[in-house]
Amino acid sequence: MATQHITTKERFAIPRQEMPAQKADVRNKNFKEVNLGYTPELAQKEALRCIQCKDPACIKGCPVNIKIDQFIKLIADGNFLGAARKIKEDNVLPAICGRVCPQEDQCEKTCILTKKHTSVAIGNLERFAADYERETGNVELPTVKASTGKKIAVIGSGPAGLSCANDLIQLGHSVTVFEALHELGGVLVYGIPEFRLPKEIVKSEIDGLKKLGVNFITNAVAGRSITVDELLKEEGFDAVFIGVGAGLPWFLGIPGENLLGVYSANEFLTRVNLMKSYQFPENDTPVFNCKGKNVAVFGGGNTAMDAVRTAKRLGAEHAYIVYRRSEAEMPARLEEVHHAREEGIEFLMLMNPLEFVGNEQQWLTGAKCLRMELGEPDESGRRRPVPIKGSEFILPIDMAVISIGNGSNPLIKQTTPDIEVSKRDTIVVDMNTMATSKDDVYAGGDIVTGGATVILAMGAGRTAAKAIHEKLTGIETVQPV
Amino acid sequence: MHKIVSAIFLAENIKKIEIEAPRIAKKRKAGQFIMIRVGQSGERVPLTIADSDPEKGTITIIVQGMGKSTRELNTKEAGDTISDIVGPLGTPSHIEKFGTAVSIGGGVGTAIAYPTAVALKEAGNYVITINGARSKELVILENEMKAVSDEAYITTDDGSYGFHGFVTQKLQELIDSGKTIDYVLAIGPIPMMRAIAEVTRPYNIKTMVSLNPIMVDGTGMCGGCRVTVDNQIKFACVDGPEFDAHQVDFTNLTDRNKLYLPEEKKSAEAFAHKCNLQ
Ligand SMILES: Cc1cc2nc3c(=O)[nH]c(=O)nc-3n(C[C@H](O)[C@H](O)[C@H](O)COP(=O)(O)OP(=O)(O)OC[C@H]3O[C@@H](n4cnc5c(N)ncnc54)[C@H](O)[C@@H]3O)c2cc1C
Ligand SMILES: Cc1cc2nc3c(=O)[nH]c(=O)nc-3n(C[C@H](O)[C@H](O)[C@H](O)COP(=O)(O)OP(=O)(O)OC[C@H]3O[C@@H](n4cnc5c(N)ncnc54)[C@H](O)[C@@H]3O)c2cc1C
Ligand code: SF4
Ligand code: SF4
Ligand code: FES
Numbered sequence: 001m002a003t004q005h006i007t008t009k010e011r012f013a014i015p016r017q018e019m020p021a022q023k024a025d026v027r028n029k030n031f032k033e034v035n036l037g038y039t040p041e042l043a044q045k046e047a048l049r050c051i052q053c054k055d056p057a058c059i060k061g062c063p064v065n066i067k068i069d070q071f072i073k074l075i076a077d078g079n080f081l082g083a084a085r086k087i088k089e090d091n092v093l094p095a096i097c098g099r100v101c102p103q104e105d106q107c108e109k110t111c112i113l114t115k116k117h118t119s120v121a122i123g124n125l126e127r128f129a130a131d132y133e134r135e136t137g138n139v140e141l142p143t144v145k146a147s148t149g150k151k152i153a154v155i156g157s158g159p160a161g162l163s164c165a166n167d168l169i170q171l172g173h174s175v176t177v178f179e180a181l182h183e184l185g186g187v188l189v190y191g192i193p194e195f196r197l198p199k200e201i202v203k204s205e206i207d208g209l210k211k212l213g214v215n216f217i218t219n220a221v222a223g224r225s226i227t228v229d230e231l232l233k234e235e236g237f238d239a240v241f242i243g244v245g246a247g248l249p250w251f252l253g254i255p256g257e258n259l260l261g262v263y264s265a266n267e268f269l270t271r272v273n274l275m276k277s278y279q280f281p282e283n284d285t286p287v288f289n290c291k292g293k294n295v296a297v298f299g300g301g302n303t304a305m306d307a308v309r310t311a312k313r314l315g316a317e318h319a320y321i322v323y324r325r326s327e328a329e330m331p332a333r334l335e336e337v338h339h340a341r342e343e344g345i346e347f348l349m350l351m352n353p354l355e356f357v358g359n360e361q362q363w364l365t366g367a368k369c370l371r372m373e374l375g376e377p378d379e380s381g382r383r384r385p386v387p388i389k390g391s392e393f394i395l396p397i398d399m400a401v402i403s404i405g406n407g408s409n410p411l412i413k414q415t416t417p418d419i420e421v422s423k424r425d426t427i428v429v430d431m432n433t434m435a436t437s438k439d440d441v442y443a444g445g446d447i448v449t450g451g452a453t454v455i456l457a458m459g460a461g462r463t464a465a466k467a468i469h470e471k472l473t474g475i476e477t478v479q480p481v
Numbered sequence: 482m483h484k485i486v487s488a489i490f491l492a493e494n495i496k497k498i499e500i501e502a503p504r505i506a507k508k509r510k511a512g513q514f515i516m517i518r519v520g521q522s523g524e525r526v527p528l529t530i531a532d533s534d535p536e537k538g539t540i541t542i543i544v545q546g547m548g549k550s551t552r553e554l555n556t557k558e559a560g561d562t563i564s565d566i567v568g569p570l571g572t573p574s575h576i577e578k579f580g581t582a583v584s585i586g587g588g589v590g591t592a593i594a595y596p597t598a599v600a601l602k603e604a605g606n607y608v609i610t611i612n613g614a615r616s617k618e619l620v621i622l623e624n625e626m627k628a629v630s631d632e633a634y635i636t637t638d639d640g641s642y643g644f645h646g647f648v649t650q651k652l653q654e655l656i657d658s659g660k661t662i663d664y665v666l667a668i669g670p671i672p673m674m675r676a677i678a679e680v681t682r683p684y685n686i687k688t689m690v691s692l693n694p695i696m697v698d699g700t701g702m703c704g705g706c707r708v709t710v711d712n713q714i715k716f717a718c719v720d721g722p723e724f725d726a727h728q729v730d731f732t733n734l735t736d737r738n739k740l741y742l743p744e745e746k747k748s749a750e751a752f753a754h755k756c757n758l759q
Contacts (some may be wrong), residue, residue, distance in 0.1 A: 219567035267703035286744035
């Protein structure tokens with residue numbers, strides 16, 4: 001397709017192209033993907049909205065500095081494969097990031113059009129290009145450089161580990177990924193639900209890495225099955241990258257948290273996503289039977305949105321988000337909040353749980369909550385919620401999901417005491433190289449930052465890959481294309 | 482994929498299965514367990530490593546058919562394969578020379594207590610074992626236990642073999658006989674472990690139990706296995722499974738293990754139906 005010539009006036013007249021989606025009252029009963037993706041026509045139309053800034057502000061908002069102006073131009077020109085490849089110069093998992101990045105806080109926030117109109121739908125376009133390449137069977141395997149003879153172990157197969165493995169294998173190193181679970185992908189498979197990120201996409205990215213020669217070992221828990229020291233000393237690895245994520249669920253620490261029906265978000269989502277308990281009894285793993293029940297999810301992040309929308313899909317009569325601040329403070333992606341509301345999720349803001357109450361058989365029957373109001377701003381600049389005296393009441397619920405964040409799993413720390421950790425038990429690294437305090441050991445992703453984002457984890461994996469490569473070969477490089 | 486090397490029934494419904502898992506065989510210590518997923522649609526089930534042969538690269542588990550997953554596992558024979566095994570998980574048993582150590586196993590708990598009894602013996606303890614079962618046919622590992630014991634007792638609820646009564650009664654008898662007991666390890670059904678804790682509490686005998694909450698990942702990621710010990714939340718899969726019996730909230734553990742009763746029943750019935758059709 002040739003470039004379409006339009007006047008500036010025509011350009012500004014194009015509204016932001018909505019992402020086609022399943023109808024809310026249909027999708028809240030199934031686990032199929034909510035968003036259906038742009039058609040080529042919609043994508044081109046949206047791409048035409050980009051004014052091709054000389055100094056594109058959008059790029060500065062993207063943590064991995066994708067050449068956004070260039071790939072959008074390629075879409076506008078109808079060169080969809082070219083667009084996909086342009087994105088992949090900087091982002092190895094575009095089909096995933098296009099779907100899950102908090103664009104409104106990153107690239108789309110800094111897009112010049114945000115001030116006057118609405119930003120270019122950069123995430124949607126990124127997703128379109130990546131899907132187009134994959135669905136038309138045009139994914140090209142990158143070339144792998146001649147073998148360097150160096151062996152690197154990557155611990156954890158989340159976005160940090162996968163992107164690190166991807167860069168290292170292309171640079172000619174031998175790469176083995178050790179994953180604790182029986183499936184690869186980290187939060188992308190056990191946390192983020194199918195309706196937001198189809199597992200087929202994650203699988204296809206991992207298959208690509210397998211074809212490049214990355215060796216994956218599942219059911220291998222670092223710190224138990226094998227230690228970092230054994231990898232370096234006994235198994236002959238020249239370097240180790242730790243990308244084990246933030247995998248220790250926090251609880252509220254209030255009475256009644258061990259009642260039957262109180263879950264961590266990790267457990268609830270793992271049962272449903274990884275163990276596919278929504279297909280019980282075809283799959284053996286059960287999960288709380290939400291049908292006709294009242295479910296409350298405590299928290300306001302992406303994880304909370306995923307949990308509450310999952311409960312709704314499992315048949316919950318009422319599915320609540322209970323959050324102690326106001327909606328403006330919720331850290332979840334805007335699109336998820338919007339989708340959740342459309343699906344019938346009820347938002348109970350400025351409410352703090354004090355205690356869970358149960359019946360004689362110890363099944364949860366309710367959450368005693370306290371209403372809050374917004375007070376003075378705190379250190380983070382967010383207005384601090386303060387309790388309204390005497391406002392306690394009991395919210396009748398049958399299931400509670402705690403989604404207030406994760407700490408660091410203690411296994412690596414316990415078995416590798418010479419890796420320095422912070423007070424919060426995250427691994428301390430030099431942010432330029434991701435090197436830890438232990439020689440030849442690097443780390444990145446949520447284990448370093450605490451729960452963050454897919455794109456930041458990916459970026460960290462790539463930074464580490466570059467530093468490992470330079471250390472092992474003594475060569476300076478640019479990131480592989 | 483892991484190949485089953487041998488599989489034999491030790492008693493009705495209790496099977497001893499030896500499986501190829503070289504990495505785990507090399508690493509495991511007494512008190513540790515694996516998570517096993519029998520097939521692609523299977524759940525992750527925790528099972529103690531009863532024994533291992535690092536040279537052969539195999540581990541041994543002893544499985545009691547309870548519901549769908551364990552019964553399905555017990556239909557497996559030598560030559561069959563298991564989809565996934567991960568381990569060794571959990572904190573190994575704390576082993577030292579206590580002096581006189583009593584290892585108590587109830588039912589299939591005997592299999593879980595066995596590796597720790599071996600380790601206690603190797604550490605130079607005077608080891609007494611008490612193994613309880615409902616009746617004679619259900620007694621397992623009798624010879625193995627004898628081999629590591631300075632004194633070995635069997636108890637049966639119905640008196641069909643050994644001491645007639647519960648393991649708690651036998652333990653009380655030993656205490657009453659004036660023996661100094663420095664350490665007790667008790668593994669079995671929750672009511673048994675709870676009762677043992679009450680027997681030793683007045684004498685301040687250090688007593689450990691191995692808890693069996695429902696688990697999902699076994700790596701500390703989900704918190705489903707949380708138990709209350711000394712009024713604090715602990716994750717049994719990483720902090721345990723062994724805990725100080727005098728600090729454990731057994732009531733909460735009993736309740737939480739009932740979480741999926743209707744689903745477990747449904748699953749077991751569907752499995753029984755499938756078996757009947759074959
Ligand atoms: C439910 C949910 C929804 C989210 N939604 C979004 C979103 O919409 N957008 C967004 O940008 N971010 C989102 N996030 C955050 C994002 O998923 C994480 O920031 C990101 O996955 C971190 O990547 P990682 O590679 O550091 O770790 P992870 O993805 O956590 O992967 C770590 C991997 O290491 C494995 N592992 C752990 N310990 C060991 C060990 N000892 N040995 C071997 N393997 C080990 C784990 O099993 C896991 O597979 C969400 C998170 C959750 C939980
Ligand atoms: C650390 C640990 C070590 C264990 N070691 C052994 C062992 O060596 N040999 C052995 O036979 N069993 C062992 N168990 C118990 C075994 O895991 C359960 O019997 C099994 O998971 C039941 O699964 P199922 O599908 O067959 O039965 P289900 O239908 O799931 O349940 C049947 C009964 O078992 C209980 N149960 C369910 N899931 C679990 C679970 N994960 N853990 C404990 N009880 C459960 C239920 O309350 C129910 O009463 C161990 C458990 C733990 C936590
Ligand atoms: S990777 Fe994320 S931040 Fe970067 S352009 Fe894509 S959607 Fe925007
Ligand atoms: S800032 Fe917006 S308009 Fe400018 S190049 Fe980037 S996407 Fe296009
Ligand atoms: S089983 Fe998930 S934390 Fe222990």
